[in-house]
Amino acid sequence: MAKHIQVKDLDIYYDEFLAVQGVSMTIEPRSVTALIGPSGCGKSTFLRSLNRMHELVPKAKVEGQVAINGRDIYGNNVDPVDIRSEIGMVFQRPNPFPTMSIYENVAAGIRLTGARMKRSEIDDLVERSLRSANLWNEVKDRLHKPGGGISGGQQQRLCIARAIAVDPAVLLMDEPCSALDPISTQAIEDLINDLKPDYTIVIVTHNMQQAARVSDTTGFFNLADVGQPGRLIEMDTTAKIFSAPREQATEDYITGRFG
Amino acid sequence: MPLSETPSAVARPRPRAGDRVFAGLSTGAGLLILVVLAGVAAFLLVEAWPALTAPPEEVPGGRGVALYVWPLLFGTALSAVFALLIAAPLAVTIALFVTYYAPRALAQGLGYLIDLLAAVPSIIYGLWGFTVLAPATVGPSGWLADNLGFVPLFAGPVSATGRTMLVAILVLAVMILPIITAVVREAFRQVPRLHEEAAHALGATRWEMLRMAVLPFGRSAVIGASMLGLGRALGETMAVTIVLSVSGGVTVNLISSGNPSTIAADIALQFPESTGLAVNTLIASGLVLFAVTFAVNMAARTVINRRSEFSGAN
Amino acid sequence: MSVPTRTERETDLLRTETAPVRRTLPPWVPYAVLAAAIAVGGAAALAGVSAGLGAVLTVVLYAACVVTVSRLVEGPRKAKDRVVTTVVTSAFLLALVPLISVLATVISRGTARMDVEFFSFSMRGVVGEGGGVYHAITGTLMITGLATLISVPVGMLCGVYLVEYARGKLAAVITFFVDVMTGIPSIVAGLFAYALFALILGPGVRMGVMGAVALSVLMIPVVVRSTEEMLKLVPNELREAAYALAVPKWRMILKVVIPTALAGIATGVTLAIARVIGETAPLLVTVGITQSVNLNPFDGRMATLPVSAYYQYVNPGVPPDPALDRAWAAALLLIIIVMALNLVARLISRRFAPEAGG
Numbered sequence: 001m002a003k004h005i006q007v008k009d010l011d012i013y014y015d016e017f018l019a020v021q022g023v024s025m026t027i028e029p030r031s032v033t034a035l036i037g038p039s040g041c042g043k044s045t046f047l048r049s050l051n052r053m054h055e056l057v058p059k060a061k062v063e064g065q066v067a068i069n070g071r072d073i074y075g076n077n078v079d080p081v082d083i084r085s086e087i088g089m090v091f092q093r094p095n096p097f098p099t100m101s102i103y104e105n106v107a108a109g110i111r112l113t114g115a116r117m118k119r120s121e122i123d124d125l126v127e128r129s130l131r132s133a134n135l136w137n138e139v140k141d142r143l144h145k146p147g148g149g150i151s152g153g154q155q156q157r158l159c160i161a162r163a164i165a166v167d168p169a170v171l172l173m174d175e176p177c178s179a180l181d182p183i184s185t186q187a188i189e190d191l192i193n194d195l196k197p198d199y200t201i202v203i204v205t206h207n208m209q210q211a212a213r214v215s216d217t218t219g220f221f222n223l224a225d226v227g228q229p230g231r232l233i234e235m236d237t238t239a240k241i242f243s244a245p246r247e248q249a250t251e252d253y254i255t256g257r258f259g
Numbered sequence: 260m261p262l263s264e265t266p267s268a269v270a271r272p273r274p275r276a277g278d279r280v281f282a283g284l285s286t287g288a289g290l291l292i293l294v295v296l297a298g299v300a301a302f303l304l305v306e307a308w309p310a311l312t313a314p315p316e317e318v319p320g321g322r323g324v325a326l327y328v329w330p331l332l333f334g335t336a337l338s339a340v341f342a343l344l345i346a347a348p349l350a351v352t353i354a355l356f357v358t359y360y361a362p363r364a365l366a367q368g369l370g371y372l373i374d375l376l377a378a379v380p381s382i383i384y385g386l387w388g389f390t391v392l393a394p395a396t397v398g399p400s401g402w403l404a405d406n407l408g409f410v411p412l413f414a415g416p417v418s419a420t421g422r423t424m425l426v427a428i429l430v431l432a433v434m435i436l437p438i439i440t441a442v443v444r445e446a447f448r449q450v451p452r453l454h455e456e457a458a459h460a461l462g463a464t465r466w467e468m469l470r471m472a473v474l475p476f477g478r479s480a481v482i483g484a485s486m487l488g489l490g491r492a493l494g495e496t497m498a499v500t501i502v503l504s505v506s507g508g509v510t511v512n513l514i515s516s517g518n519p520s521t522i523a524a525d526i527a528l529q530f531p532e533s534t535g536l537a538v539n540t541l542i543a544s545g546l547v548l549f550a551v552t553f554a555v556n557m558a559a560r561t562v563i564n565r566r567s568e569f570s571g572a573n
Numbered sequence: 574m575s576v577p578t579r580t581e582r583e584t585d586l587l588r589t590e591t592a593p594v595r596r597t598l599p600p601w602v603p604y605a606v607l608a609a610a611i612a613v614g615g616a617a618a619l620a621g622v623s624a625g626l627g628a629v630l631t632v633v634l635y636a637a638c639v640v641t642v643s644r645l646v647e648g649p650r651k652a653k654d655r656v657v658t659t660v661v662t663s664a665f666l667l668a669l670v671p672l673i674s675v676l677a678t679v680i681s682r683g684t685a686r687m688d689v690e691f692f693s694f695s696m697r698g699v700v701g702e703g704g705g706v707y708h709a710i711t712g713t714l715m716i717t718g719l720a721t722l723i724s725v726p727v728g729m730l731c732g733v734y735l736v737e738y739a740r741g742k743l744a745a746v747i748t749f750f751v752d753v754m755t756g757i758p759s760i761v762a763g764l765f766a767y768a769l770f771a772l773i774l775g776p777g778v779r780m781g782v783m784g785a786v787a788l789s790v791l792m793i794p795v796v797v798r799s800t801e802e803m804l805k806l807v808p809n810e811l812r813e814a815a816y817a818l819a820v821p822k823w824r825m826i827l828k829v830v831i832p833t834a835l836a837g838i839a840t841g842v843t844l845a846i847a848r849v850i851g852e853t854a855p856l857l858v859t860v861g862i863t864q865s866v867n868l869n870p871f872d873g874r875m876a877t878l879p880v881s882a883y884y885q886y887v888n889p890g891v892p893p894d895p896a897l898d899r900a901w902a903a904a905l906l907l908i909i910i911v912m913a914l915n916l917v918a919r920l921i922s923r924r925f926a927p928e929a930g931g
């Protein structure tokens with residue numbers, strides 16, 4: 001079910017401000033792509049333009065092409081809501097719905113979109129999603145407790161379960177571990193590895209080791225100066241980027257972090 | 260799912276009728292606010308029209324709508340302005356007390372007590388003013404007339420029942436007190452803590468700190484809040500209706516038994532028994548009241564909003 | 574604000590930098606002076622001066638003594654500070670006088686008729702003693718209920734519009750006029766409802782639903798404001814989470830945003846009901862009064878608690894006492910209802926508010 005993403009000459013704006021310029025890249029299915037780069041270079045902005053979340057910001061706009069399996073998601077007559085059902089997203093801070101139980105959180109994507117499903121099917125889906133998110137064993141006895149009542153790391157895995165319950169082809173993750181402790185981070189990284197065979201995963205991270213551990217491909221974003229647009233400087237296999245980057249800026253960034 | 264399969268989004272054209280309907284309903288509700296306000300003005304004008312165009316001698320009082328409304332407008336303004344003069348300083352001091360003087364653990368509860376004053380229905384203030392406050396003012400009013408009789412406000416002769424403009428003013432002051440206090444408290448709460456700390460660091464006493472760092476900051480809030488209170492006092496009906504003994508004259512004498520009525524109280528008194536052109540005349544006076552309170556409230560909100568734009572910086 | 578530490582710091586600063594060393598009053602001094610002042614004021618009150626004058630005497634005495642002592646020991650700046658403290662505290666106490674007096678009056682006069690007959694009988698055919706407010710209770714409940722039915726959807730939708738949809742100028746204009754609308758005098762709201770229905774149904778019309786419309790004009794802006802404030806508190810992350818699950822906007826609002834804000838909105842609605850349930854003036858000109866039960870809001874006059882209290886009071890008949898007792902009992906009932914609603918509102922917000930953070 002994983003799909004492949006082709007980005008061509010993408011410019012992303014906040015009102016008049018050009019935040020990201022001229023990004024072209026290909027993201028392979030059943031792979032993990034890491035996006036790294038200094039703060040403010042537009043990684044989140046880029047990521048959010050892949051599932052049309054960017055346009056939720058007032059006056060924000062996107063120019064260029066993003067194609068999922070060959071179809072331009074910014075084409076005419078494309079409903080952003082349909083796009084988002086194919087491309088799930090996990091955010092920096094865990095954000096389970098506070099009014100819903102763990103069970104309802106996982107079922108939210110089904111219930112809130114108004115899809116009709118039998119109770120037993122939903123039960124099934126919830127269990128499958130929680131198992132995929134490596135959370136089932138920890139919460140199976142308290143499925144009907146509030147979703148906000150578990151630990152931060154568990155909440156983040158709950159959010160992942162919630163995202164994969166909609167059965168997306170692509171999973172976008174924006175610094176999914178930055179609010180978590182090392183053990184929870186480990187759990188999420190394991191989960192990413194487990195999910196790889198079925199999904200196309202794009203993850204933004206500030207943690208070089210994490211990028212090196214989980215990703216197959218790495219893209220480095222940078223910006224020339226404050227107020228300048230961010231650009232994709234270099235993209236290659238993770239091994240290559242971390243051992244022999246082509247660009248000086250990439251090397252500086254990576255080594256700067258490792259000291 | 261094989262990679263080559265046609266994207267499912269195309270195969271699933273789902274009309275977002277729900278989105279359009281809901282957005283339409285919400286927008287409609289937003290616009291309804293403007294429609295209702297315009298409607299208040301329009302319907303009052305339509306129903307007031309027969310009185311406005313009738314020959315003066317057919318209007319109750321026999322001298323036209325303008326002369327019918329004038330003494331009422333005078334009474335309305337007199338009672339509201341004096342009520343404000345009493346309530347505003349008191350409200351500011353109470354806001355200071357609750358925000359800066361009350362023990363912290365009690366502050367919220369004490370603020371709630373003041374809010375309770377606003378929760379008491381106005382009819383109850385009327386009954387209380389009539390039964391308790393009015394008789395209690397007879398003695399002090401006599402003292403005022405004896406000793407300060409040269410001031411036109413206290414010229415006397417003193418009303419025996421105490422159902423005077425003075426009592427109406429006091430009741431109104433109590434009623435608008437919580438409204439002003441609430442707005443001023445909110446403003447004090449937004450005073451940047453840094454200013455306070457800076458003042459304290461200079462070795463200021465609490466009062467010096469308040470004067471240096473808090474009061475200047477709250478000034479426009481106090482003005483705005485006072486105007487809100489004024490608007491409320493102008494339109495208050497039942498308390499005045501019950502408390503005030505009315506004779507219709509135009510006088511600033513606050514303690515005699517001959518008092519001008521207010522627009523709102525006059526409507527409440529006359530409307531249930533009126534028919535025909537008298538109803539239209541009362542609605543015309545209601546239109547005047549609406550216009551006045553609307554203007555006062557608009558001015559108040561403008562002042563308050565301007566302040567919040569400034570304080571948005573912190 | 575932690576008062577003691579600041580005071581310490583002030584005095585520290587005064588010592589080290591600006592002023593020469595000053596002594597402060599021991600903390601028990603003001604209390605001792607206060608006790609003495611109360612004793613003198615109380616004695617004066619007992620000796621025949623009125624209670625009010627006694628209180629004034631107490632405050633003046635206290636302020637004068639404390640200022641003099643403070644000036645001698647602590648200097649003029651501290652003395653002034655103490656004056657202000659006294660003034661500010663007495664202002665607060667002064668404001669409590671009417672509250673206590675109102676409650677005491679209503680309770681002492683209203684309890685006489687808090688009996689079964691009062692709650693279960695109307696005024697139909699009652700002359701003199703007896704009778705009750707059953708008809709007014711049903712009327713008040715129906716009219717307030719109808720007003721709530723009108724105001725809650727309209728007000729909530731308008732709040733949703735302002736937070737979730739509106740952009741730019743129109744939003745600013747509507748927000749502004751919602752605020753202005755909260756200031757419409759209740760009697761004007763009543764006249765509006767009357768004028769509206771008189772245009773359609775002819776002059777002199779009186780109906781329960783007219784009162785509901787009038788009350789709605791007063792209620793809607795309150796509901797809008799509390800909805801607006803509560804929706805703004807809902808973190809944007811939840812909206813994004815819903816969007817990322819491919820939830821359409823309207824379902825996102827109905828299923829995620831509103832449930833998250835529901836406790837706050839319920840508090841606001843309860844307070845709005847408390848605000849209008851005691852309104853007299855708008856009902857006086859739209860619904861009028863009647864002596865018997867009328868359960869049809871589309872047909873003729875209806876009794877309501879505040880209006881019937883008003884008429885019992887202004888037209889008591891001879892002898893007046895039974896009617897006055899009924900008026901006060903209705904007032905007491907009204908105040909109990911309003912206070913209960915306020916209490917409920919506070920309980921709702923306290924019970925549900927902290928949970929939202931998770």
Ligand SMILES: Nc1ncnc2c1ncn2[C@@H]1O[C@H](COP(=O)(O)OP(=O)(O)OP(=O)(O)O)[C@@H](O)[C@H]1O
Binds near residue numbers: 037
């Ligand atoms: N809502 C917004 N409105 C206007 N400008 C924005 C907005 N969000 C981000 N920007 C700007 O766009 C640029 C890219 O921001 P973005 O959040 O994508 O950076 P990032 O690479 O994700 O940074 P970080 O690593 O700190 O998360 C920045 O200059 C930022 O100031």
Ligand SMILES: [Mg+2]
Binds near residue numbers: 043045
């Ligand atoms: Mg980011």
